[in-house]
Amino acid sequence: MDPSPRPRTPPALYALTAGSFGIGCAEFVIMGLLLQVAADLHVSIAAAGLLVSIYAFGVFLGAPLLTVATRRMPRKAVLVALMAIYTIGNLACALAPNYEALMAARVLTSLTHGTFFGVGAVVATGLVAEDRKASAISVMFSGLTLATLMGMPAGAWLGLHFGWRSTFWAMALIGLVSMAVIVALVPPSREAHRPAPLTEELRGVARTQVWLGLAMTMLGFAGVFVVVAYIQPLLVQLGGFADDAVSPILLLFGGGMIVGNLVGGRLADRWPTRSLLGTLLALATVLAAMGFVLRDPVGMMAFVALLGVAAFATVSPLQLRVLRKAEGAGQNLASSFNIAFFNLGNAFGAWLGAAVIDHGPGLAALPWVAAAVTVLGLGIAAASLRLDRRAAPQALAVACH
Numbered sequence: 001m002d003p004s005p006r007p008r009t010p011p012a013l014y015a016l017t018a019g020s021f022g023i024g025c026a027e028f029v030i031m032g033l034l035l036q037v038a039a040d041l042h043v044s045i046a047a048a049g050l051l052v053s054i055y056a057f058g059v060f061l062g063a064p065l066l067t068v069a070t071r072r073m074p075r076k077a078v079l080v081a082l083m084a085i086y087t088i089g090n091l092a093c094a095l096a097p098n099y100e101a102l103m104a105a106r107v108l109t110s111l112t113h114g115t116f117f118g119v120g121a122v123v124a125t126g127l128v129a130e131d132r133k134a135s136a137i138s139v140m141f142s143g144l145t146l147a148t149l150m151g152m153p154a155g156a157w158l159g160l161h162f163g164w165r166s167t168f169w170a171m172a173l174i175g176l177v178s179m180a181v182i183v184a185l186v187p188p189s190r191e192a193h194r195p196a197p198l199t200e201e202l203r204g205v206a207r208t209q210v211w212l213g214l215a216m217t218m219l220g221f222a223g224v225f226v227v228v229a230y231i232q233p234l235l236v237q238l239g240g241f242a243d244d245a246v247s248p249i250l251l252l253f254g255g256g257m258i259v260g261n262l263v264g265g266r267l268a269d270r271w272p273t274r275s276l277l278g279t280l281l282a283l284a285t286v287l288a289a290m291g292f293v294l295r296d297p298v299g300m301m302a303f304v305a306l307l308g309v310a311a312f313a314t315v316s317p318l319q320l321r322v323l324r325k326a327e328g329a330g331q332n333l334a335s336s337f338n339i340a341f342f343n344l345g346n347a348f349g350a351w352l353g354a355a356v357i358d359h360g361p362g363l364a365a366l367p368w369v370a371a372a373v374t375v376l377g378l379g380i381a382a383a384s385l386r387l388d389r390r391a392a393p394q395a396l397a398v399a400c401h
Contacts, residue, residue, distance in 0.1 A: 010127045013139045015185035016120045020143025022178035023116055025151035025171050026109050032156030034232050036164040041099040045233055046354040051106055052229040056347035058107040063114020063340035075119050076186045082112040087175030094168035118336025138265025138316045145261045149254025153247040201333045204326045210334055212384040213322040217338055218345040220280045220377025223287050224311045225349030226370035238363055239300045249304055256308025264313035268320050276317040280378040283310040288371035
């Protein structure tokens with residue numbers, strides 16, 4: 001037992017929050033720039049939307065690969081190196097001469113995302129007591145919500161007034177600042193020099209319940225990006241809002257994400273099982289109900305905020321579920337895998353949204369499709385929890401013998 005008491009919210013958690021804010025900006029700002037990017041690079045809105053998908057798919061590929069590649073490095077060094085790559089990637093986005101170059105630069109930037117959040121989540125949970133682990137994850141992930149509250153609207157505003165490239169210049173600067181804060185506040189981690197054998201880590205990830213957790217993450221969260229990836233055209237072309245109204249409305253989404261992230265962490269600390277089902281059910285309900293208000297400006301503003309709450313209330317319960325099912329040596333890799341599957345869901349959602357727009361019923365159908373996808377994730381969560389209940393009597397019988 002550690003004899004020294006741990007502070008309720010260590011300063012290092014805020015450093016992790018700063019890093020997650022920077023990386024969150026890279027993920028989210030493109031959604032407020034789709035119309036400008038499409039016009040400047042002479043591509044369709046659906047093609048511009050694929051810049052969301054390719055980033056998310058890059059996270060999916062990069063998370064496990066970089067986590068394995070850096071497993072013998074000190075965790076602090078890993079986090080600093082990832083922020084350096086993030087900065088270079090955003091510089092490449094700002095300088096991209098065409099659509100293909102911008103796509104490649106987005107992939108480079110995306111490779112840092114999953115490993116940063118995966119390693120960062122393990123660092124965060126190691127900084128606090130057992131009953132504060134989910135809350136520690138939510139504090140770190142609050143950087144993502146702040147990126148949506150401030151970064152996403154600010155990026156949309158910069159893009160509208162100074163061109164979309166100015167947004168990526170700003171994110172490169174954020175990367176440098178985040179790197180400095182991590183260097184200053186995150187303590188060295190001794191255990192990173194002595195990782196468990198890779199085969200042991202892989203065994204921890206190979207458990208059935210871990211993969212069910214990854215599947216519920218991917219499908220449960222995919223519905224969010226069916227809608228959010230196309231929030232700008234939804235607001236402008238269906239909601240009737242002017243282009244300059246998008247930034248203030250995105251503030252509502254970001255504010256909702258902050259509330260949802262904190263609430264989700266608290267609920268997961270107290271009721272891990274009920275919060276898992278409850279938050280996914282709430283998300284599916286909000287997405288479905290949003291389909292009724294697409295052409296009602298007041299209703300759209302309310303549901304943009306509610307979507308932020310419902311979307312990020314799911315994050316801590318989903319992340320904690322996978323961490324607990326992996327246990328021990330598999331936690332580092334499982335944590336990064338789960339971030340990868342969040343982003344596989346993002347990529348799938350943005351791709352599915354593009355397909356609905358170009359080859360299906362169009363923009364107005366996005367909330368209904370989104371709700372159906374999230375319901376699939378809810379079904380997997382229910383099946384996983386049933387397996388828990390079946391396993392409990394068997395574990396008790398083994399213990400009695």
